[in-house]
Amino acid sequence: MQNYIFFPQNKTERNVFVLSLIWFSSFSLLYAFNADFSVKNELMGYDSWFFIGTGSPKLSLSKLISWNLRHPLFVMINLPLLLIDVILPARLHIPLFALASSIIMSLSNLLVYKICENLNLTRTNSIISVLLFPSFAHVLLLSGQPETYVYTIFFVLLLILLAHTYTSSQILNTIIFTILTGTTLTNCVYFFIVKLWENAGKFKEAIVVTIRSSYLFLFLFALTMSGLFYRFFFKHISLYESILNDTHKFVHESNNQLSLAWSNYLSEPLLFHYTDQIVMTSNAEQLPDYPAIYYNFIVLFVLLMSVWGIIHSNKLIRNICISFIVYNFIIHFLCGYGINELQLFCGHWIFFVPIFVAIGLNAMNGIFVRKMAQLSILLCTIILAFLNGYHYCVSIFS
Numbered sequence: 001m002q003n004y005i006f007f008p009q010n011k012t013e014r015n016v017f018v019l020s021l022i023w024f025s026s027f028s029l030l031y032a033f034n035a036d037f038s039v040k041n042e043l044m045g046y047d048s049w050f051f052i053g054t055g056s057p058k059l060s061l062s063k064l065i066s067w068n069l070r071h072p073l074f075v076m077i078n079l080p081l082l083l084i085d086v087i088l089p090a091r092l093h094i095p096l097f098a099l100a101s102s103i104i105m106s107l108s109n110l111l112v113y114k115i116c117e118n119l120n121l122t123r124t125n126s127i128i129s130v131l132l133f134p135s136f137a138h139v140l141l142l143s144g145q146p147e148t149y150v151y152t153i154f155f156v157l158l159l160i161l162l163a164h165t166y167t168s169s170q171i172l173n174t175i176i177f178t179i180l181t182g183t184t185l186t187n188c189v190y191f192f193i194v195k196l197w198e199n200a201g202k203f204k205e206a207i208v209v210t211i212r213s214s215y216l217f218l219f220l221f222a223l224t225m226s227g228l229f230y231r232f233f234f235k236h237i238s239l240y241e242s243i244l245n246d247t248h249k250f251v252h253e254s255n256n257q258l259s260l261a262w263s264n265y266l267s268e269p270l271l272f273h274y275t276d277q278i279v280m281t282s283n284a285e286q287l288p289d290y291p292a293i294y295y296n297f298i299v300l301f302v303l304l305m306s307v308w309g310i311i312h313s314n315k316l317i318r319n320i321c322i323s324f325i326v327y328n329f330i331i332h333f334l335c336g337y338g339i340n341e342l343q344l345f346c347g348h349w350i351f352f353v354p355i356f357v358a359i360g361l362n363a364m365n366g367i368f369v370r371k372m373a374q375l376s377i378l379l380c381t382i383i384l385a386f387l388n389g390y391h392y393c394v395s396i397f398s
Helices: 011-034 046-052 079-087 090-118 123-140 148-165 170-183 187-198 203-212 215-234 239-244 257-267 293-311 315-334 352-362 367-397
Strands: none
Touching: 011 090, 011 123, 011 367, 079 090, 090 123, 090 148, 090 352, 123 352, 123 367, 148 170, 148 187, 148 315, 170 187, 170 203, 170 215, 187 203, 187 315, 257 293, 257 315, 293 315, 293 352, 293 367, 315 352, 352 367
């Protein structure tokens, strides 16, 4: 277990974490000190903004136990940060959550590296993976506060690493399930999927592990039920509104859901081209075309390399990835949940891309072909980092 926990274990891993933290922090703190939250509160991430407060983040005990179907323990999970936030000057409220988000994202990038190393990929390909991830993750997955999918990415990556190394324990499973599912209720399915393939597709065993890992979550979740009773018996709000809260507002009908697959579901998570409130906004429907055709080729090349990696990956990682993608496709395209929310669903699968790109590079035959593929991915990484960084800044300062 000691060799596989999420803390850096050697010099290379420390370098990965420190450099990732510098990269993510530079964007998040730039955002925290310059974004105008009075007119662009969507930039903060609607979940934290809704649960914590309307102004600056603040501890709200009433919201700590308020019922919400989507994120039932979100404020409880953020409670340590909220308690620190109480004693900080007002000007440091937003930077605190921005820095915390950067730390989580940096640890996630470290887990990407650990997974690549554990898969016995070459050091070069493992490093390429941790360069590729921050080239798009700083825009896509980094909000001003630790957001639902920031937690999701970290704990799912940790689950995958533990599943691949067979070092998970009941205590650790319980903690991961509680935070994953408490952050976003549907994340219980991701936990089950990982445990299903960890147990060689044995459904009964996966169900048993999932149930045994859910007791702490169910206990804490029971506390939030008081919020439901309060709404129904004292506020006299209908049971439908009390249970769903604002969840029903995020379910939209669309006649062209499949046409969103390329722009919103596949390409936009890697390369932003939406320049107005690009971080955590829910105001965009289908995105416009890219300004130049080569943008599509960049995204297509990275995705094809990912597919090549999926083909050559081991059964466990491949089955988990495909199950995640199918599950998200059913929820967001067949059911239509959150279909108009820009990048809502990318956080539940996009972290696979750098891992499978590294696997794909490792599977290349011939030194020349492998070197050309590595150089091509590095070039795509530079382009993605530049363009995403540009649109990130345009969004903040426009």
